[in-house]
Amino acid sequence: HIQSAAREYEVILHQVNSIIEKFPQKNDDDESDAEIGYAAFKQYHELPSRGQLQQSTTGRRRNNGPDSSTFTRRGLLGPAIINQANIKLTEQEHQLLRLGPRFIFDDPKTAARRRTTELATLKRKLEARFFEKKVSPGRPVEQFIAELDVLLQNLHNIPTTKKQIQFNRIQTNKSFDTLSSIIQSSQSSQSQVIIRPKKKKNYGRIVKRLKYKIHLANTVLRKTDKSKVFHLGTVDHYQKKSEEYMEKTKAYQCLGVTDPLPDLIQRTNKYLLDLRLAKWITQKQYEQLSIKPNEVELAHLYYLPKAHKPGTPLRPIISGLKHPTIKISKFLDDLLRPLFDQMALDSTVTSGFELIKKLQWSTVNMCQDTLFCTIDVTDLYTMVPQIEGVLSLRKMLDQLKLKQVGKLKVETIIRLSRFVMKNNYFSYNGQFYHQVRGGAMGSPLTLTISNCYMYFFERQIVNQIRNSSGLYFRYIDDIFVTINWPVRHLLKEVDRWNKFDENINLSAKIGSSVNFLDLSIEHRDGQLFTTVYQKPSYEPYYLPFNSIHPLHMKKNIPFAMLLRAIRYCSTFQSYLNERETLRMALLLNKYPNKIIDEQFNNVLQKFKIIQPLTSNNYNKIRQHIIDTHFKQKLPLEYEKHMFIHFTYCKNMKIFPTKFHILWSKYFGLSPINDIKPVLGTRNVDNLQRRFNIEYKIHSIQFKYSV
Secondary structure, eight states, rough: OHHHHHHHHHHHHHHHHHHHHHHHSSSSOOOHHHHHHHHHHHHHHHOOHHHHHHHHHHHHHHSSEEEEOGGGTTSSOOOOEEEETTTOOOOHHHHHHHTOTTTTOOOOOHHHHHHHHHHHHHHHHHHHHHHHTOOOOOOHHHHHHHHHHHHHHHHHOOOOOOOHHHHHHHHHHHHHHHHHHHHHSOOOOOOOOOOOOOOOOHHHHHHHHHHHHHHHTTTTEEEEEESOOEEEEEEOOOHHHHHHHHHHOOEEEEEEEEOOOOHHHHHHHHHHHHHHHHHHSSHHHHHHHHOGGGGOOOOEEEEEOOOSSOOEEEEEEEEEOOOTTTTHHHHHHHHHHHHHHHTTTTTBBSSSSHHHHHHOOOOOOOOTTTTTEEETTHHHHSSSSSHHHHHHHHHHHHTTTTTTTEEEEEHHHHHHHHHHOOEHHHHHTEEEEEEEEEOOTHHHHHHHHHHHHHHHHSSHHHHHHHHHHHHHEEEEEEEEEEOOOOOOHHHHHHHHTEEETOOOEEEEEEESSETTEEEEEEEEEEEEEEEEEEEEEEOOOOOOOTTOOOHHHHHHHHHHHHHHHHHHSSSHHHHHHHHHHHHHHHHTTTHHHHHHEEEEHHHHHHTTOOOOOOTTHHHHHHHHHHOOOOOOOOOOOOOGGGEEEEEGGGGGHHHHHHHHHHHHEEETTTTTTOOOEEEEEEOOOOOOHHTTSSOOOOOOOOOOOO
């Protein structure tokens, strides 16, 4: 950690020096210099401040306890909570929230409680596979389930009686006292440190206590929009921002307290039945899309706070996982999204890495006057008109010259899409609403319709940019343009594009360096430089290493993040800076240095690179990594695989090995020996679920269970 702090100092020093270099060398009235100077100063101003944090940390040390209401930002010290409600938290509550929404604490009791249901599900699957072979399951299935049950009981290892619990506690204390006396006797006589046993945290009790405190304080707990750390805000703030958003967009009609769900269920099934009787859909499709009243519930609205922006605006999310139209929405999206991806392949990107490849492959000649421009589309999902959005799907299918998709006629697809867009209902704050403009943020089809609408909106812009030897790429509502135009001319063109459609509002940022998605792009004298971009909302939060997730999931994080750093960083120095920033963030999330180094080395081994990265070989190796294509995973043959899930807890590391041994023992020579088991883990609820975040909570009524 001391080494990490030293590296952090070097990174900050490098950032400040690079910002100073960006300032104009002469002071005149040139408009471009003024913009560059302002951008450089803004970047300096947004550098994390540490003095304030150190002062508050010192104050907390003096008071022998933290006052979390003052701890709202992290600087570079580690992931933090954002406590805008100024609710007083104890040390334990503060530490729990700092673990973040994804943290899962060890809960073998829950795993043991689910064991019976999970074994019963597995037994039904096994019997079904035997019946498919027209063979009776017989004793092997019973014996397999019984032996598996014993194995899981031993792994869950929960004492069932008070005597056992007391015995385990006494044994633990004896072992600790013995170890403590050995350590203390080995210490020098000058040391007066007394070692006390560390109490195991009762996370479940802390969660219950914190939920009750939040309820009493009239506070809303959410995860932030980008950084995904916890945010505490007041009910009044959420209510005010919600009213402002609804008034601004005019997208929602209040229905009062009359529940539209029963009528929506009836209309959905009737609409599908009418299509079936008219032979617009097949019987199989009808059965696939129709709904049962006991399996659906109305969508609900919640907001994610954008804590990094002034005034903390909110991002609306309509969660409709069981909404009556969700089956139709998923079905249509699975059909249409691949078609859109095919049609818009040359003008869209899916990641910063894809943009890097397209910039490298392009024939655009960058020069000193080349401009980069990023354009944001304001409130795209809610501003796309419903009828015109559906008609854009028809235009796409006509352009691709398709008369049917997946045995569905174009007219059927349009009818079903219109039904989904016109029937977005949700509940919020004890009242019901109908979305009369745009699509629901949580509906799969909304993304495809918004993309199609934008595709036909931008056709004239794309042609204009490319006729001027420029580049145009879009990712949903974020647009990237590079062009050799004067700044004033580009700004005038953006103003002209804003008049194409009253529903689309474009806001542009122009300069020699811009940030697009998670990529920072800059050109110096016609040469392209890229590195990883962290948004102002960035918190160094990754899945905590002490969370009860399988080890391979945690190992994937350092691997994937370093691979991104190599792909994005165009210079060896920027790669070193990003690597050490990443290392610091992982250390702050309790990743052992051994795991970090091991995964960093695995990145090079994956691409068969033997020598370490140096300033001499970095560019060559980086290009090799960029050009290497991973083999796509072959789709599983579901007839030859069986998916099996068990709730994961700390002691189950050896479970997969023992499970496959038992499987081979009982089914290796059976009629289902061609079936391959795919063992998955079902996690205990993370903190996000335990606090009911993203579930049916009314901001005023607070239906928390204590």
